[in-house]
Amino acid sequence: MKAMMMTAPGNPEVLQMQDVPKPSPGNTDILVKLKAAGINPIDVKLRSRGTFYPDSMPAILGCDGAGIVEAVGSQVTKFRVGDEVYFCNGGLGKHQGNYAEYTTIDQGFAALKPKSVSFASAAATPLVLITAWEALYERGRLEPGEKVLIHGGAGGVGHVAIQLAKLKGAKVCTTVSSDEKANFAQQLGADLVINYKQTDFVQAVLDWTQGEGVDLAFDTVGGKVLEQSFPAVRVYGDIVTILEPKADTVWKVARNRNLRVGMELMLTPMQLGMLEAQQHHGEILAECATWMDEGKLKVSVSQEFGLTEAAKAHKLLETGSMTGKIVLLIE
Numbered sequence: 001m002k003a004m005m006m007t008a009p010g011n012p013e014v015l016q017m018q019d020v021p022k023p024s025p026g027n028t029d030i031l032v033k034l035k036a037a038g039i040n041p042i043d044v045k046l047r048s049r050g051t052f053y054p055d056s057m058p059a060i061l062g063c064d065g066a067g068i069v070e071a072v073g074s075q076v077t078k079f080r081v082g083d084e085v086y087f088c089n090g091g092l093g094k095h096q097g098n099y100a101e102y103t104t105i106d107q108g109f110a111a112l113k114p115k116s117v118s119f120a121s122a123a124a125t126p127l128v129l130i131t132a133w134e135a136l137y138e139r140g141r142l143e144p145g146e147k148v149l150i151h152g153g154a155g156g157v158g159h160v161a162i163q164l165a166k167l168k169g170a171k172v173c174t175t176v177s178s179d180e181k182a183n184f185a186q187q188l189g190a191d192l193v194i195n196y197k198q199t200d201f202v203q204a205v206l207d208w209t210q211g212e213g214v215d216l217a218f219d220t221v222g223g224k225v226l227e228q229s230f231p232a233v234r235v236y237g238d239i240v241t242i243l244e245p246k247a248d249t250v251w252k253v254a255r256n257r258n259l260r261v262g263m264e265l266m267l268t269p270m271q272l273g274m275l276e277a278q279q280h281h282g283e284i285l286a287e288c289a290t291w292m293d294e295g296k297l298k299v300s301v302s303q304e305f306g307l308t309e310a311a312k313a314h315k316l317l318e319t320g321s322m323t324g325k326i327v328l329l330i331e
Contacts, residue, residue: 003100004310005058009050012311029104031071036123037098038064039326051093063091065098066122084113088126111285114292124325125299131266132161139240139262144169146215154181154323157220162188205232230254300324
């Protein structure tokens with residue numbers, strides 16, 4: 001089969017098309033003919049600095065995938081040949097990723113693709129959807145009626161988080177960097193959109209909450225944003241980040257306000273081989289597929305590339321400030 005291989009750590013040009021053996025499914029695996037692969041920031045980071053498994057080079061990147069089941073293992077009961085599925089699996093350097101024509105995946109980690117969306121939209125969904133779900137519902141313990149601040153509301157994780165928070169019955173404010181992104185966030189249901197380049201987001205949040213602060217802040221941006229958000233969260237509130245806190249983060253405000261700080265890295269179960277947690281990810285995708293078919297949730301695809309254009313797609317993602325997601329189409 002054809003696959004876009006990462007031949008060594010480096011610039012996007014290290015992604016090269018090669019012929020590799022077509023994988024065979026194990027007893028509980030499905031063999032998927034891939035139709036699309038999502039591109040995420042983790043792909044760019046691994047390509048530039050090296051994968052988690054440097055002894056397993058060259059590697060096929062791409063955690064997100066969507067396609068059609070072509071074969072099933074002897075113990076597979078969840079899927080049949082011909083089923084359309086989507087999933088987040090592989091791409092970290094050990095198990096094959098999805099920049100390829102075929103892949104295998106344990107049946108428990110995948111879900112039926114939403115019938116109402118394209119393969120491209122489905123492939124753009126899993127990593128950002130699971131990340132936002134776990135950050136809001138599990139780390140942040142978001143409840144109906146609460147107020148949440150979501151940073152980067154037009155980004156991959158952020159625009160999904162807005163929708164999940166609204167589906168929970170929460171009030172949402174979000175930060176963006178332009179009028180175009182503000183309109184996008186408003187269309188997703190954000191109650192308050194703050195252009196952080198023009199407005200002090202902390203003061204805007206305090207005004208919105210009558211000086212109390214939000215129940216939950218969700219940092220999808222990193223850098224100083226985590227620390228800057230502490231005074232925007234109510235006393236005994238929650239703050240969750242998907243980035244590693246900076247070494248010079250000053251925690252005094254968080255401590256004085258008794259904030260509960262959560263870390264979210266949805267790749268942990270894959271890295272540690274935690275089967276039940278990965279199966280939980282499959283359950284999240286199944287739940288959200290229903291919402292997508294009901295028109296309650298959608299993932300925005302900003303641009304599509306062919307598999308041979310993976311390097312070009314990486315270059316675009318590296319420019320930063322993306323609205324929505326980038327996807328590789330696999331023909």
